[in-house]
Amino acid sequence: MAQIELPEGSWLGRVERAGIGPAIVTLRDGSLVDVTCRAAPTVRDILEMDDPVAWLSTAEGETIGPLDAGHSWLAPCDLQAVKACGVTFAGSMVERVIEEQAAGDPDRAAEIRNRIGARIGDSLSNITPGSTEAAEVKAALIEEGLWSQYLEVGIGPDAEVFSKAQVLSAVGHGADIGLHPISTWNNPEPEVVLAVNSRGEIRGATLGNDVNLRDVEGRSALLLSKAKDNNASCALGPMIRLFDDGFTLDTVRGLELDLTVTGKADGFTLNGHSSMREISRKPEDLVAQTIGRHHQYPDGFMLFLGTLFAPTQDRDTPGGGFTHKIGDRVTIACPELGRLENRVRLSTDCPEWTFGIRVFMANLAERGLI
Structure with missing residues (x-):
């Protein structure tokens, strides 16, 4: 995987520390600092703070190495629900x-x-x-x-908002992403993903790949869950960039995302683009349609905003369009949010998801964090 490069900003993420478990990290002077503590054992807790940027800037922590030192990246969220909006472009x-x-x-x-x-x-x-x-x-x-x-x-008046992934099931930068083995027509979906707390406050944004099975959803919209929520089918990262004076919701409205898919077996290259300037619904309106008196999220949520990208470039046969092949490298890049890179495999070949909420809570308890 290519080295991670991030611009100056307020960054919040998670890495797996060998022999320890998930660690909450921020970026200071080019190095990752583990700020996990009893005051903030989860990313959810930090996003609930009145001023998460101020807390991160002064929190004590342990420097664990340079940003590009080959860390084992996790999705930058933990207890948040992972929701997604469809058909927004x-x-x-x-x-x-x-x-x-x-x-x-x-x-x-x-x-x-x-x-x-x-x-x-x-x-x-x-x-x-x-x-x-x-x-x-x-x-x-x-x-x-x-x-x-x-x-x-x-x-129409109502946006499509669906559950993309279960709590703690999303994968991070550098991880394998999964395709359900029944699918023969599928594609990546490069998206901006908002980090929203329990009060509906948008705290920041990250990159996401809403892996999609076009043939499954195309057969019936009632198969949306089967098309969207599979083992390793949701990637987020590398880190959440929190809103501050240099990065705001107005910045998000103008973000430009570039997608590159590079085939391992055939050398095929697909280049795509998604511009937030062309979104049909305002990000804050999508958040308002997700959370409110009608539906609460006590641990907050991550919200995929949808994508302009829909691949039509032929890969194998004329008129056959694009579909993934095993081993594809997928890179989603944005100057303001960095680069999210993953390798395509079958969901049945990706590592099984076993680190659920019960195991996570036990890990935090063993570390004296809760």
Whole structure:
């Protein structure tokens, strides 16, 4: 894996320390500092503080080495739920409609994309979800037989918010990411992920890969959980960059993400891009649709904001589109948030997830942290 480089900022993450367990780390002068303590045994506790940036800047800790010293990175969250928003960009919205129309068949998708994809994309790119104009477009598309459940959550009043991964099941930078073995059409999804506390306050952001099985979800939206939540199918990291004077929600609104997939077996290279400037819904609105009087998250949550990226580049056969191959290297990079890099394997070949909440609590108790 490539070395991690991070800009100046307020950083919060987790690494696995051999013989100890998960450690909460921050970045100071190019080195990682373990700040795990009884006052803050979890990332959740730090995000609940009135001023997590101030606490991190003065917290006592142990320097455990340079940032690029080959640490065993964990996902930078711990007790937070991992939620995700779908169909938040017009471009990816069109691809979801195509998946549905093709019933998960990538060969049919090429024909459908040529027939209706551009038309739908052109008509939806500047529409505000839930607006009167959106309702009028919906009525017109229904008359033409082009309406879809994906368009409903794309331009309708209610966003799609789903559970991406179980608490503590996400993997970090450098880890293997998993594909369910039943899938033959799948792709990475480069996304900005917000760190939100129990009060609904957005504390910072990180990078995420919302690994997606296009054929499974395309067969039926009711298979969303099977398409999204599998062993090692969610990657986050490398660290959460907390909001401060130099990095705010306004910064997040302008982030540009680059994706590179490099094939181990065939040397294939896929380059993609996702621009937060083209998101259809405001990040704060997506947070408000996730947490409130209707639904509480006492330990906070991580929220994937969706992606503009939807790969159509052919990898093997003309019209066949893109799908992963085992051994692919996936890199998601953003100047403000660093680089998240993972290797693709089958979920059944990735290390099993065994470090759940009960084991985590026992570990913290044994270390005298709770």
